[in-house]
Amino acid sequence: MSDKQDTFEPELRRDPLTGIWVVIANRSGRPSGETEREKVLPASACPFCPLKEKTTPPEIYAIRPGGGEPDSPGWTLRVVPNKFRAFDAGLPLKRQGMGMYDYMTACGAHEVIIETPDHEAQIRSMPREQVGLILDTYRLRLDDLRKDPRFRHVIIFQNYRVVAGASLPHPHSQVIATPVVPKLVKDKLTTAREHFQERERCIFCDIVAQETYDGRRIVSQNDTFVALVPFAARFPYEVNIFPKRHQHDFTLMTEEEKWGLVDILQDSLQRYYALLGDHESGWNVPYNMVMGTAPNLLPRPGRPDYWGTIEYDYHWHIELIPRLTKMAGFEWGTGFYINVVLPERAASDLAHALEPAPESQPVA
């Protein structure tokens, strides 16, 4: 444990009362600072734009259709370490008790996927092929990070716009590998396992079946994916996307399913834009996208975090959360959420969002 603010390595601490892990990481150099205001960073000042390759840490992976050196122009997608990392693979994994507390080094990974050279692009309106490349890269990074036995879970997410926590407007995703399975994920895994133990069914498949039968919370679907507003949505217009086929892990998607996901993701974000976006600036509503897939498997049954029946009981999914409301005292103190839009209404609004405006009815 470090004592000096300016030099400390990121570390993990567990709250003894709630079981929540906190990363203590010095990110005070982050560009976003502490303001709530949107910064319109011009492409010329953007470290993620072409010709700025040397301003990022050396790249981990890139797609260069015409070939070329690492950290040179000509790429269509790059993966680089996060300059303001909360986790660091270079730290040795160390678990330690401190009196009644639990401490760990923040041994993990924190990467940025620069999704396109185009500073102004948005997922909703990118070429379909580019979104396909982004999903391919998610899979590659998952496969690669899972080779490190110190990492127990990998999460991939997007923060779109400053209000949603993004520090830079250039389209990017983040990848974080953690040496523990986070509490919220563990709660879901435990529920899914208990459901399976009693019934030999996947709870997510059950949810998708009930929602499809009910219909009121379905936003859209295609052959392979369904987008719906969850029954107990925490946020107005929250949308969950599930593969229709039972599948515990993101990396198991077939090529056909991948294009189904590209389509439903772009479709959902187009619905957000139509309903909630800023049509003057062309900006979409600020949102978070979170991809929740199975944790990394430990080889040995009986170890903590060994999820033995996970192939049967878990089901990967994507959460889309528009950032329209703020958390306040009630939410922090209780873990309760207040959602001001009825989930059935949100689903109906989104389901109809791409329809042409109806002709005004002639007066009878």
Add this chain to the structure above:
Amino acid sequence: MSDKQDTFEPELRRDPLTGIWVVIANRSGRPSGETEREKVLPASACPFCPLKEKTTPPEIYAIRPGGGEPDSPGWTLRVVPNKFRAFDAGLPLKRQGMGMYDYMTACGAHEVIIETPDHEAQIRSMPREQVGLILDTYRLRLDDLRKDPRFRHVIIFQNYRVVAGASLPHPHSQVIATPVVPKLVKDKLTTAREHFQERERCIFCDIVAQETYDGRRIVSQNDTFVALVPFAARFPYEVNIFPKRHQHDFTLMTEEEKWGLVDILQDSLQRYYALLGDHESGWNVPYNMVMGTAPNLLPRPGRPDYWGTIEYDYHWHIELIPRLTKMAGFEWGTGFYINVVLPERAASDLAHALEPAPESQPVA
């Protein structure tokens, strides 16, 4: 369950995967709307100011030193129902399964404590006696709401400034009674009970003892209370305040302890102001204050939510959370938090925040 957005009664839904309860409540008429910008509402437009008593719902309780009718001027503190309520005592308590989901009516209470007639006042600089009245009122509302056997938990909190979720700048607290014990509170209660069952000691008393011995995370203390930055603080400069004497419930405070709490609360907020406040406008940093006390006791052992050893195992406390950073995709998806300020550094900054600036050292 209601279908129409415009007319629906608030309702409670439980997420089957995480156990989190969500209130679905139509609060779209709330003054704050969806903007992140601070509104400077003049006192003349403020529904909580004197002479505006008829613009609030009829008062539940008030202190009028000179006497007078309800909802008339001359008060030093008022309690009124929240106009944009998320819970409603008028709803019959109904629990219902919906396929695989859990639903309840939002039977509860949602009140506003208007802390002072002074639109510009702040807790940190109010007369000590006024803060005493506010704490007396917390106790009165707790005692009163606990008489309703349908309510299982009461939380009292303050949202200070728009960024922290406040819809009006006039100093106020909110009281929410819920028909379930919220998940985050339940997690804490369960941990505290398990700790007690093994050791016959209160986990909070253990934490206070360890922190006092260690010293590095202590912000301040007086005879009856201690303020500290938690070991795994989720937010920069988060502060927890604990009564030194073991005490599971807020209403058990002695008169001496009450004044100790007044002092440490004002002291902590003065430290926030000195370190993080806006010295030009006189505004403090936006913050949330959450008072976590024991849940309402059910009479019968064996019922869910019966917390049999709570007198011994729980310890009420106050959380102060400055709103300096934003939650983003990583936090929503994992329940992980990233804190950019080392807790020991935060405690040291706060501990020294009220000292006069040191003279510059003469060059040797």
